[in-house]
Amino acid sequence: MNIACIDLEGVLAPEMWPHIGLCAGIPGLAITTREEPDYPQLMRRRIALLRQHGLKLNDVQRIVARLPVLDGAADFVSALGRDYRVLVVSDAFTELAAQFCAPLGAPEFQCHRLSVASDGFIDGCHFLPRRGKEETVRVFQEAGHHVLAVGDAFNDLAMLHLADLSFLFRPSQQTINAAGHLRVVGCYDDILRAVEDHHVRQ
Numbered sequence: 001m002n003i004a005c006i007d008l009e010g011v012l013a014p015e016m017w018p019h020i021g022l023c024a025g026i027p028g029l030a031i032t033t034r035e036e037p038d039y040p041q042l043m044r045r046r047i048a049l050l051r052q053h054g055l056k057l058n059d060v061q062r063i064v065a066r067l068p069v070l071d072g073a074a075d076f077v078s079a080l081g082r083d084y085r086v087l088v089v090s091d092a093f094t095e096l097a098a099q100f101c102a103p104l105g106a107p108e109f110q111c112h113r114l115s116v117a118s119d120g121f122i123d124g125c126h127f128l129p130r131r132g133k134e135e136t137v138r139v140f141q142e143a144g145h146h147v148l149a150v151g152d153a154f155n156d157l158a159m160l161h162l163a164d165l166s167f168l169f170r171p172s173q174q175t176i177n178a179a180g181h182l183r184v185v186g187c188y189d190d191i192l193r194a195v196e197d198h199h200v201r202q
Contacts, residue, residue: 003140003147004080005133005159008090008111010152011169012073013100016064016092017046023063026053033155034174039091040125047122056120057095064096069103076188077104083199084148089133091155093125110136133159150191154178165198167191 009015021029028049036042050060080086086107090097094111101109115124130136137147137159149156149163152171160166160182168175168182169191176184185191 001145002084003145004084004086005089005137005140005147005149005163006077006080006086006107007133007151007153007156007169008088008092008097008100008109011070011150012077012088012104013069013097014067016067016096019067020060020063023066024053024055024059026050026055033153034172037154039155040127043125047124051121057114057116057122058120060122061096061099065099067099069100072188074104076192077107079188079192080148080195081105081107083195087136089136089149089159091133134162137162148195157182165195167194 006012015032017032018030021027026049029046031042031045033039033042036045077086088104088107088109090109090111092111093114094109095114097109097111101107110128112128113126114122115126117123133151133156137149140147141164147163148165149159150167150169151157151160152169153175157175157179160168161180166182168179168184170186171179171184183194
């Protein structure tokens, strides 16, 4: 079977936390793993800021619900789905990422989960047992599947290096500098053309 492991934020949908920070007037939420690579620590900071400013999970969900998927993302997922089982592999959280599922044509999602207190505030995270996105790729490969991967950031690089066919989508220059030989693409059509060429050569 062909499996496509696709990152969510920056590839199929906008980055959620900077948008939340902008809408809620909380500049600290604009910080991402580029500035704070320790993701659990980053999430603790975000959770503290949300409580400090009185934003409960349903408030955050209302803000995220106004975000559309990126232009062309739904058609890309649909086209890829003709030859691949599409799995959105993300370090986002199901409670926020779920709103993108229907607009993307309901692919499978593999995300972390949030813990919510009785008062409605986010109070923690339940992280998936994987050590990184690359572990998802490795499990599929060990089962004999061909894996395509698409990502855009530092936390995607290990997944991309391991995959059988991989694409770095609209990355920052910093990510490009760390990417080594990975193929950089600027649009979905570049990926679909490369996938078609790859299948022709097989």
